[in-house]
Amino acid sequence: MIIRLIGGTPMLGQTDTTWRGAFEEVDAYDLDDDAARARILSADALVIGGGVDHLLLGRHREALTGFVRAGGRVLVNGQVVKPFIDGLAVWRELEFRGAQDVRPHPVSPHPVWAGIDYRDLHYRTGVPGTHSYERLEEIGVAGFYGRGYHLDLPENATVVTGIGQYRLPLDYSYTLGNGAVLVHGGNDLESFSDDQYSTRVLGPNLVQWLEGGVQDTVELKPAVPAVPAAAAGTRPPGAARAAGQAAPRIGLLHCGTFPPLRTLADPALAPYRLESVYLPDADPAVLADLDVVIVSDRLHQGQLARFVPAILAALQDPAKTVIVLGENKVEQWLPGVGYSFRPTVFWMWRTGEDNGTRLRLPEDPMWEFLTRWSVSWHHHGLLHPRPGARSLVVMEEDGAESGSLLYVDEVNQPARLLVTTMDPVYHHGSGFMPGASQLLYSLLRWVTATHAAVA
Missing domain, CATH: 3.40.50 (Rossmann fold)
Structure with a gap:
C-alpha cells in the first residue's frame, strides 16, 4: 500500500x-x-x-x-x-x-x-x-x-x-x-x-x-560538493511608513506549506512586518487586532472554514482591508460572489498567445501601485463580484467581458475588499514567475501607503 x-x-x-x-x-x-x-x-x-x-x-x-x-x-x-x-x-x-x-x-x-x-x-x-x-x-x-x-x-x-x-x-x-x-x-x-x-x-x-520491487543498483556515495549559486540580494528590515502614519498590522493567513513559509522569511518583505497566522494553531479572534487580513492562496479548505466567520466579521470593520488570493473557493463563502472555471494559461509569454487579460479603469487610484506585468502572468478562473465593485483586470472572450480577475469592492461592506484569482504567494514563495512577486509587492505597498486613509 x-x-x-x-x-x-x-x-x-x-x-x-x-x-x-x-x-x-x-x-x-x-x-x-x-x-x-x-x-x-x-x-x-x-x-x-x-x-x-x-x-x-x-x-x-x-x-x-x-x-x-x-x-x-x-x-x-x-x-x-x-x-x-x-x-x-x-x-x-x-x-x-x-x-x-x-x-x-x-x-x-x-x-x-x-x-x-x-x-x-x-x-x-x-x-x-x-x-x-x-x-x-x-x-x-x-x-x-x-x-x-x-x-x-x-x-x-x-x-x-x-x-x-x-x-x-x-x-x-x-x-x-x-x-x-x-x-x-x-x-x-x-x-x-x-x-x-x-x-x-x-x-x-x-x-x-x-513498492520495493526494484532495488537501487548504484552504490551510495557522498555527494560531490556543489558550487553555490549567487546569494539573493537583501534589504535591511525596517518599519514601513505611510505619510508619517504607523505601519498597518498585516496578517498572512496560511497553512504552513512551503510558499508562505518562504514568503514570511523573505528579507525583501521584512519592512512590511508580515505577521504569521498559522490556521491550524491560531485563534480566529486574532483577526480582530489586524489592520490588513491577507487570505493566502491555495489554503486547505478544512482549515480555512474555521476562519471564515472571523474573515466575514473583519469585512464589517471600516478600518480594515481584506485581500483574498486565488484558488480559495470564494464563491462558497464570500457573500454574493460567483466563479467560473477557466484553464490556466501559463505559456502565453512564450507563444505570443492572447490569454484574454484586459486592464480596466485606467484612472483608478489602484493603478498607482499595479502594473500590467504584475497582473497579467496567469490566473485561476473568473470572478463575478457584486454590483458596485471595481473590476480592474478582466477576461475578454469573443469580444465581450466574461468575468473579473481582480476587483476592489468598497461599497458592499464597510471594509475594503480585494479579490483575485491570481496566486502570488504560491509563486513568490516558489521562486517562480517575477510578475507574481510584483503583484505581492504591489499589494503590500498599496495597503501600507493607503492605511491612513482607511483608518
Missing part, C-alpha cells in the same frame, strides 16, 4: 487503473489523529505532496523518521523549508536568468528515472500535441521541474539530478536505517509522467521503486 499525503486537493486520476491507482490519497492533517496516523504509518511507502503543511510534518518528525528506519520508502516533493525527516536538506532558491540555468541533468542513475530522456523534463507547455525539444525551446516554459537546489546533504546521499551548468543537487536519495528517502525539489515528481514523452515510464517506475 502506497499512501500519498496531500494538502487538500486530490491527485487527478486517483481512481483509474493505471499506475496512479496505486496511490491512496490521505489528507496530511489525518496525522494528528492517533488511529489515522497508525494506519498511515502501516503503509509500505509514502509520497509527500508539495502542498503539505511542513509545520504539521515537523510535529511528526520522529514518527516519519521511524517509518523510514523500519524499512519504509518515502518520496518527498517540493521545497523543504523545515526538515521533517532526519537527513532532509533545506531547499535553496536558484538565481536563474534563463532556461538553461534550470535545465535538469542526470548525475547518478536511479531506477525511477530509468528510460527517461532528461530533455523531456526541461519544458512544459499547454499547447496541444507532442513537440520536439527544439519546438519546446520556442513555446515551452522552463522551471516547473525544478528551480532550486540542496546543500548540506546527508553523508550517504547520492545526487540523482543536477540543475543548471553546475549540476547543483536537485533530486537526491539516501538510506536511513532499513529504508530510503527520495527527494524531488520541484513540482510533484509524479505529475511529470506524461504519456506523450519518454517520461511516461516515470510513474510506473516510481510505483515499482516505492
Whole structure:
C-alpha cells in the first residue's frame, strides 16, 4: 500500500487503473489523529505532496523518521523549508536568468528515472500535441521541474539530478536505517509522467521503486560538493511608513506549506512586518487586532472554514482591508460572489498567445501601485463580484467581458475588499514567475501607503 499525503486537493486520476491507482490519497492533517496516523504509518511507502503543511510534518518528525528506519520508502516533493525527516536538506532558491540555468541533468542513475530522456523534463507547455525539444525551446516554459537546489546533504546521499551548468543537487536519495528517502525539489515528481514523452515510464517506475520491487543498483556515495549559486540580494528590515502614519498590522493567513513559509522569511518583505497566522494553531479572534487580513492562496479548505466567520466579521470593520488570493473557493463563502472555471494559461509569454487579460479603469487610484506585468502572468478562473465593485483586470472572450480577475469592492461592506484569482504567494514563495512577486509587492505597498486613509 502506497499512501500519498496531500494538502487538500486530490491527485487527478486517483481512481483509474493505471499506475496512479496505486496511490491512496490521505489528507496530511489525518496525522494528528492517533488511529489515522497508525494506519498511515502501516503503509509500505509514502509520497509527500508539495502542498503539505511542513509545520504539521515537523510535529511528526520522529514518527516519519521511524517509518523510514523500519524499512519504509518515502518520496518527498517540493521545497523543504523545515526538515521533517532526519537527513532532509533545506531547499535553496536558484538565481536563474534563463532556461538553461534550470535545465535538469542526470548525475547518478536511479531506477525511477530509468528510460527517461532528461530533455523531456526541461519544458512544459499547454499547447496541444507532442513537440520536439527544439519546438519546446520556442513555446515551452522552463522551471516547473525544478528551480532550486540542496546543500548540506546527508553523508550517504547520492545526487540523482543536477540543475543548471553546475549540476547543483536537485533530486537526491539516501538510506536511513532499513529504508530510503527520495527527494524531488520541484513540482510533484509524479505529475511529470506524461504519456506523450519518454517520461511516461516515470510513474510506473516510481510505483515499482516505492513498492520495493526494484532495488537501487548504484552504490551510495557522498555527494560531490556543489558550487553555490549567487546569494539573493537583501534589504535591511525596517518599519514601513505611510505619510508619517504607523505601519498597518498585516496578517498572512496560511497553512504552513512551503510558499508562505518562504514568503514570511523573505528579507525583501521584512519592512512590511508580515505577521504569521498559522490556521491550524491560531485563534480566529486574532483577526480582530489586524489592520490588513491577507487570505493566502491555495489554503486547505478544512482549515480555512474555521476562519471564515472571523474573515466575514473583519469585512464589517471600516478600518480594515481584506485581500483574498486565488484558488480559495470564494464563491462558497464570500457573500454574493460567483466563479467560473477557466484553464490556466501559463505559456502565453512564450507563444505570443492572447490569454484574454484586459486592464480596466485606467484612472483608478489602484493603478498607482499595479502594473500590467504584475497582473497579467496567469490566473485561476473568473470572478463575478457584486454590483458596485471595481473590476480592474478582466477576461475578454469573443469580444465581450466574461468575468473579473481582480476587483476592489468598497461599497458592499464597510471594509475594503480585494479579490483575485491570481496566486502570488504560491509563486513568490516558489521562486517562480517575477510578475507574481510584483503583484505581492504591489499589494503590500498599496495597503501600507493607503492605511491612513482607511483608518
